[in-house]
Amino acid sequence: MIFSPPLQSATLIKRYKRFLADVTLPNGDIKTMHCANTGAMTGCAEPGNQVWYSTSDNPKRKYPNSWELSVTQQGDTICINTARANGLVVEAIEQQKIPELVGFEILRTEVKYGQENSRIDILLEGLPAAPERRCYIEVKSVTLLQNERGIGQGFFPDAVTTRGQKHLRELIEMVESGHRAVLFFAVLHSGIEKVSCAHHIDSNYSQLLKQAKEAGVEVLCYKAKLSPQQIELSSSIEFID
Structure with a gap:
């Protein structure tokens, strides 16, 4: 970008x-x-x-x-412009820079779904091996660095998020319906080297994320290269429970 x-x-x-x-x-x-x-x-x-x-x-x-x-x-x-995160992930998928998300023929954004009247950030469809199976991707921007918990330790969320809790429930529902569901952490802080859920900030979100992973929701973390000239997702980093 x-x-x-x-x-x-x-x-x-x-x-x-x-x-x-x-x-x-x-x-x-x-x-x-x-x-x-x-x-x-x-x-x-x-x-x-x-x-x-x-x-x-x-x-x-x-x-x-x-x-x-x-x-x-x-x-x-x-x-700090969280509106950039979705565009970065779309760009990376279209350029096949995310191996976990290649092979789909159709990419749509802001599609209505779920029982709680949500819109999914990215919807992938048209996988030749399983054309009926969709991949629902919820994108979250990670910018909270707290080095006292370990060098380069990033956390999400940085505040209590009832909206984020709703998104996790919707992703669980999609897995239970037979589709893929992905929680995608776009790491937009050059100092962050690993990501964890911020249980100390939003314990309800942390518990829901644990339930989501147990249900089959996938978690991906990709870090961006950042400069005043351009930004792009460049490398996968570790998510630590």
Whole structure:
């Protein structure tokens, strides 16, 4: 995923109201931009961090700039725009960079499914060996690094997520219906080398994930290469129960 037009740099003043951030431009001007991340953003939004932002040419947008990357004072790069995660996974599947998800002829996104009125992030269909079998993929962005639990230890979620709990129930339902179901962790933090479920943050999500794995839901973790020029999923990393 190449950033076009190129990203521009600024310094973070603060993030507030969940969707907004104020930054200082290199010339000293202060700009308010959109923050496409509703999570806690723990460790990703410290004042003084370098940020990289994109610019939209949509005249209807109140805030034409979007915060894309954060560079921490420890030197880690983080993609804070969680809306990028789905596109990265779609791109990687289409380029056959994820061996576990090759062979399907049809890829659709945001398809309604399940008993709880959800939309699956990615639906794969048309596998020649089993044309009636679908693969439901729920994508989650991982940006929480907590090194006190081990070097490079990433966690999901970074806050209690009832929506995420619903998604796990839906994935279990798809497995019970005879389809594949995948929980895909897109790791968007350069410092994360392994991923675990954040039982200490959302014990209900952790318990549901355990049930989902026992039911046959697959868990994949792929880490992204991150730069102001482009981002791409590059390598599989370990998920630790």
